[in-house]
Amino acid sequence: MKKNNFFQRVYDICLLIPEGRVTTYGAIAKYLSSPLSSRMVGWALNKCPESVPAHRVVNRIGMLSGKIHFTGINLMQQLLENEGISVYDNQVKDFDNVFWDPTKELCL
């Protein structure tokens, strides 16, 4: 058995996020059967490889709370805008419209 840790699951979910959509740490944590483990999700993404579109993961209010970990301050925002997501002041516009819930989209 491999170390299918929290990390791998978080990465997997992040990779499942369709372009032009974003999700929240809580949603991912909830998908991991631990809605209270949202911190683990963010922390896992802290070490996320470039293969993981962590820029599509934001906090519950759609704020790019993790952009500070990205190379460059506007990188995360531009990545989202590149996918058609409107971002303003570190916060996703139409967040409710682009919100992608794994527990809902995958288990629907």
Next chain:
DNA sequence: GGTCTGACTAAAT
């Protein structure tokens, strides 16, 4: 092996 931290969330004050 105990302690701390960490890209969050929600309740309490």
Next chain:
DNA sequence: GATTTAGCCAGAC
């Protein structure tokens, strides 16, 4: 209504 604390779990020191 805004700020603070508490809770969660897993890795790093």
